[in-house]
Amino acid sequence: MTLHSKIVIIGSGFAGLGMGIQLKRSGRADFVILERAQDVGGTWRDNHYPGVACDVPSHLYSFSYLPKPDWSRVFSPGPEIQAYMRQCAEDEGLMPHIRFGTEMLACRWDEDSALWTIETSQGDYTCNVLITGTGHLADSHMPKIPGIESFPGDLFHSADWNHEVALEGRRIGVVGSGASAIQIIPEMQKVAGELVVFQRSAPYMIPRWDRAFSEGEKRMFRRDPSTVEAMRSEIFWAGEYNFAQRRNVPRFLNEAKAMALGNLERNVADPDLRARLTPNYEVGCKRLLISNAYYPAMCAENTRLEASALAKIEGSTVYGASGESYDLDVLVFATGFEAVRPPFAARVFGREGISLDAHWDKGMQAYDSxxxxxxxxLFIINGPNTGLGHNSVVYIIEAQVNYILEALDHLEQNQVRLFEAAAEAEDAYMDRLQGRAEGTVWLAGxxxxxxxxxxxxxLTLVWPDYAHSFRDENGHFHPEGYEMVPGPLAAE
Amino acid sequence: MLDDLKYRDGEVSVAGVRVRYRVAGPDNDRTPLVLVHGTAGSVDGHFGYIFPMMAYRQKVIALDWSDTEGATLELADLVAQVRAVIGDAVPVGPVTLLGYSLGACVAAQTAAELPGKVANLILVAGWLKTDTHQQMRNRIWRALRDQDSASITEYMTFCAFSPGFMNMKSLPEMVAAAGMLKMSGFVDRQMDLNTRIDIAEACETITAKTLVIGCTFDMMVPKHHSKQLFGAIEDARYTEIPSGHAVVHERAAELFHHIDMFTRAPGAHPAGTIIPAQKP
Known part of the structure; x- marks a missing residue:
């Protein structure tokens, strides 16, 4: 049986929920959200490793229209973020729209009917408008390591943490030194008999200004919502300030570098270890990380830093690219996600029957992102050039949701059955973006x-400008960039 | 690997003194932007953020004031310097003129004198007429200066930043920031000029499309001054940034946002509009 909805949304993370909430609030009820897992929350549902938390303060990393006065900390732990998302879905009446355990397998465009057909693990759906909200951090990246199958111990990815595995006193290897790794490593150091960290390149690390909110503060936030709004605005614009580093302006780059290297110097006394923890690229080229616990954990007696990539595995012996070897019981891959080539793209087939992934063989691109x-x-939330190195992605998602709402208004008012980004408009948009990206720290760092x-x-993943400029430029629908075919919407 | 912004330095002579300025950014459909700093400021001191970031959007020109030879410093002296730089750097076509603090008073006066040339005007934390509240603060400053008090830079810092911003820093950090302020005879003369500002009549004649930016927690030039400018200038719109007077440091990115939006489309909001803050 094929089910029809006017709108189908893929995913129930911040993008899918934010879209669904605003559809509902705008009086649109004819939509479903397809979710492959059994709960909402996206990356915050999947990432439940010890120490998981967000790098953006919670009062900003949340929906602007659903403030939460009782966040426990400045940077709240991951499970609290997921609980917030579930609460939002319940309060806004979204749960009846979500089809859990329903994995999107393929989306195929049919020109004659002007409908998308979505094949899922639970049967087929059709819709007039397809919206993907699958996120940048949805599918784990596992490096291909020779001999990985020979490892006799426990081995898993950070986004698929096996809580059954006993860690106390064991020899644990953590592969990676990115945002997940630096949260996991301090937790592993506490329990491991011996901890080995495989670091391909050292991260820049600045202090995390984290603390718990007092009961009095939470009551103040509840009693006077303007205090939440003021704090949100302060966090946002402080984040925006840091775009000057990504833009590669020497003065601000040097400020950030001094802060990060000063942090390293204060926390790591051993000159040899400090040298191996010093990055060899420009600050901000990769994500600037924040932690107070990472350097102390790296200095602990039971921690060893292998300052080279994991190269091969022979049984329980694990080798770094340097040739150094370690015998380990547990191996944790904190090696990130498939962000540049998002797996959803291989499952979406357009007019020519070609997948988005194949279409994007030179890299992702989209009109107005x-x-x-x-x-x-089709609308893609959190797709090409929407990532940020310096601010909250929830802000970007809200801008894109608003764009889609305005588009839907336009389509309804003008009786449009088929719309499509014009090729010239898409290319012109990408040329403008690449022009802006030149000289930024991501390309020149x-x-x-x-x-x-x-x-x-x-640069296909990151928006190469301020977050506020994204909203200014892409927060409103631009009908002039689309080709539109009038006519009544098809229905099954 | 640093992305060193290409810029050129210029220099122009006016009333026997040399005034230096800096130019960067591409020629495009935006009107060249001229930046005028405030008391005890400089291009780097007040526009260290705005100058390079706006230069990624458009042509930007910024000047450093030079001390004059007169017995006192007059508004007309600074206006003459700004006029000379505009004439030298942008001989043909209109400019957008931005002034900050005392620089806003200079910019407003300049706009009144050059109605065709200054097409757009941005006044950040400026004022129309020095009032008792400002005179009182200036008097305390004068006393500290006469006593050669070491506290003078801390007093200036205390007045410049909002409590909210200061509370995100530690006391030693704020004291260190104060230590970077340098006093000079030229600063003394600017502080004296600050007690005597009255551009009320000139503002009535300004024809430029104007954006007035007030700072909610400004203790040096409280926001009621910006509201007065908003009222006095015919084609003005107003917006507010939740910052102290030192908005160029405290909320540099939000200030950038307003400047960027206005220089892109100066007429986007009709005269009389109070532009709401963007709520993230």
Whole structure:
């Protein structure tokens, strides 16, 4: 049986929930959200490793229209963020719209009916408008390590943490030194008999200004919502200030570098270890990380730093690229996500029957960072050039949701059955973005990062400007960039 | 690997003194932006953030004031310097003129004198006429200066930043920031000029499309001054930033946002509009 909805949303993370809430609030009830797991929350549902938390303060990393006065900390732990998301879905009456345990397998555009058909693990759906909200951090990246199958101990990815595995007193290896790794490492150091950290490149690390909110503060936030709004605004604009580092302006880059290297110097006394923890690329080229616990954990007696990538595994012996070897019981891969080539793209087939992934063989691109020529009636939230190195992605999601709402208004008012980004508009948009990206720290910073597509050397993941400029430019629908075919909407 | 912004330095002579300025950014459909700093300021001191970031958007020109030879410093002296730089750097076509603090008073007066040339005007934390509240603060400053008090820079810092911003820093950090302020005879003369500002009549004649930016927690030039400018200038719109007087440091990115939006489309909001803050 095929079920029809006017709108189908893929995913129930911040993007899918934010979209659903605003559809509902705008009086649209004819939509479903397809979710492959059994709960909402996206990356905050999947990432439940010890120490998981967000790098953006909670009062900003939340929906602007659903403030939460009782966040426990400045940077609240991951489970609290997921609980917030579930609460939002329940309070806004979204749960009846969500189809859990329903994995999208393929989306195919049918030109004649002007409908998308979505094949799922639970049968087929059709819709007039397809909206993907699958996120940048949805599918784990596992490096191909020779001999990995021979490892006799416990081995898992950080986003698929196996809580059954006993860790106390064991020899644990953590692979990676990115945002997840630096949260996991201090937790592993506490319990491991011996901890080995495999670091391909050292991160820049600045202090985390974290603390618990007092009961009095939470009551103040409840009693006077303007205090939450003021704090949110303060956090946001402080984050925006830091775009000057990404823009590569020497004065601000040097400020950030001094802060990070000063932090390293204060926390790591051993000159040899300090040298191996010093990055060899420009600050901000990769994500600037925040932690108070990482350096102390790296200095602990039971921690060893292997300052080279994990190279091969022979049984329980694990080798760094340096040739150094370690015998380990547990191996945790904190190796990040498939962000530059998002797996959803391999499952979305447009007018020519070609997958988005194949279409994007030189890297992702979209008009207004949301729509792709050849893929009509599709909006991609959190797709190409929407990532930020310096601020909250929830803000970007809200801008894109607003764009889609305005688009839907336009389509309804003008009786449009088919819309599609114009090829010239898409190319012109990308040229403008690449022009802006030139000289930024991501392209000129001398590092290999998940922000840049290796195939084209283009910056395809990150929005190369201020977050507020994203909203100014892409927070409103631009009908002039689309080709539209009038007519009544098809219904099954 | 630093992205060193290409800029050129210029220099122009006016009334026997040399005035230096800096130019950067591409020529495009935006009107060249001229930046005028405030008391005890400089291009780097007040526009260290705005100058390079706006230069990624458009052509930007910023000047450093030079001390004059007269017995006292007059508003007309600074206006003459700004006029000379505009004439030298942008001989043809209109400019957008931005002034901050005392620089806003200079910019407003300049706009009144050059109605065709200054097409757009941005006044950040400026004022129309020095009032008792400002005179009182200036008097305390004068006393500290006469006593050669070491506390003078801390007093200036205390007045410049909002409590909210200061509370995100530690006391030693704020004291260190104060230690970076340098006193000079030229600063003394600017502080004296600050007690005598009255551009009320000139503001009535300004024809430029104007954006007035007040700072909610400004203790040096409280926001009622910006509201007065908003009222006095015919084609003015108003917005507010939740910052102290030192908005160029405290809320540099939000200030950038307003400048960027206005220089992109100066007429986007009709005269009389109070532009709401963007709520993130």
């Amino acid at each position: 949301i729509a792709v020529h050849g893929y009509p009636n 001398g590092c290999k990062s998940w922000y840049v597509d290796e195939r084209s050397g283009r």
